[in-house]
Amino acid sequence: MRTVIVGCGRVGSSLARQLSAEGDDVSVVDFSESAFNRLGEDFTGEMVFGSAVDEDILRRAGTDRAEAFVAVTNADTTNIMAAQLAQHEFGVKKVICRIYDPARADLYAELGLETICPTTIGAQKVERFFEK
Secondary structure (H helix, E strand, O other): OOEEEEEOOOHHHHHHHHHHHHHOOEEEEEEEEHHHHOOOOOOEEEEEEEOOOOOOHHOOOOOHOOOEEEEEEOOOOHHHHHHHHHHHHHOEEEEEOOOOOOOHHHHHHHHHOOOEHHHHHHHHHHHHHHOO
16 A cells, blocks of 8 residues: 655654555655654655645655555644645545644544544543543
């Protein structure tokens, strides 16, 4: 499977290494070249330096032929914009977007964007400790 991952932080690099080790065709996009160091020497995918909201950069990463797209930078607006580009401009079927702000996550989920909100997930887990 061809997957494009936007953001090479802890989550993006871990996912990229895992998918690459499983034999998937993976491209990682990040605006910080030093972030690619997290991928290690065994990473067999492609590293694309540039902005995740630049259509040319996303095309260079292979978004136009991707089956999955994951936006996990540390910026909600970047993730939202990149995910919408992947979904609407490139026609990627499986698009997942991490959004820290619960209100934004709910709004974009209602608009058809699959979102993961670590803020909500964390709050729900903590809340369970207080249940009687």
